Amino acid sequence: MQYDFREISIRAKQRFPLSLKGIHGLAHWQRVQENGLKLARYNGADKDIVRLFSFLHDCCRENDSADPDHGPRAAEFAETLRGELIVAADEQFERLVAAIRDHTHGMHHRDITIATCWDADRLDIGRVGMRPERRYLSTKIAQEDWIMKWAYKRSTR
Numbered sequence: 001m002q003y004d005f006r007e008i009s010i011r012a013k014q015r016f017p018l019s020l021k022g023i024h025g026l027a028h029w030q031r032v033q034e035n036g037l038k039l040a041r042y043n044g045a046d047k048d049i050v051r052l053f054s055f056l057h058d059c060c061r062e063n064d065s066a067d068p069d070h071g072p073r074a075a076e077f078a079e080t081l082r083g084e085l086i087v088a089a090d091e092q093f094e095r096l097v098a099a100i101r102d103h104t105h106g107m108h109h110r111d112i113t114i115a116t117c118w119d120a121d122r123l124d125i126g127r128v129g130m131r132p133e134r135r136y137l138s139t140k141i142a143q144e145d146w147i148m149k150w151a152y153k154r155s156t157r
């Protein structure tokens with residue numbers, strides 16, 4: 001996969017209608033990226049998909065509470081970047097789109113890359129005063145005590 005991450009992050013920020021300093025803003029995207037890359041080091045998840053997921057999954061939110069369609073909306077947005085800013089094989093791109101589209105409803109996923117994306121997001125729940133819960137995590141490494149503590153500490157800063 002080839003992609004222009006700098007330009008993609010600019011587009012995601014431009015597309016985001018809420019405050020970039022809010023709970024679903026830039027600092028969250030960055031922590032999700034760090035979480036996901038950390039997990040990927042241990043479980044072999046696709047790092048490119050993890051990075052793109054982190055900066056795209058919440059960029060089409062219309063509010064900071066319940067917005068059940070923000071996943072599908074962001075998946076559509078990702079499709080518009082294909083060819084221009086993201087060049088990927090169908091199979092890899094479809095995995096990225098599925099991770100983004102279904103992250104709002106999906107619970108667990110058997111695909112290690114999609115599961116890693118969702119875990120990376122859920123490990124950042126401390127920013128809204130909650131603790132990551134093992135039963136909401138899909139990957140073994142995310143369920144490790146030290147990972148949950150490491151992510152929680154960063155999420156509350």
Ligand SMILES: [Fe+2]
Nearest residue numbers: 028057058121
């Ligand atoms: Fe998120």
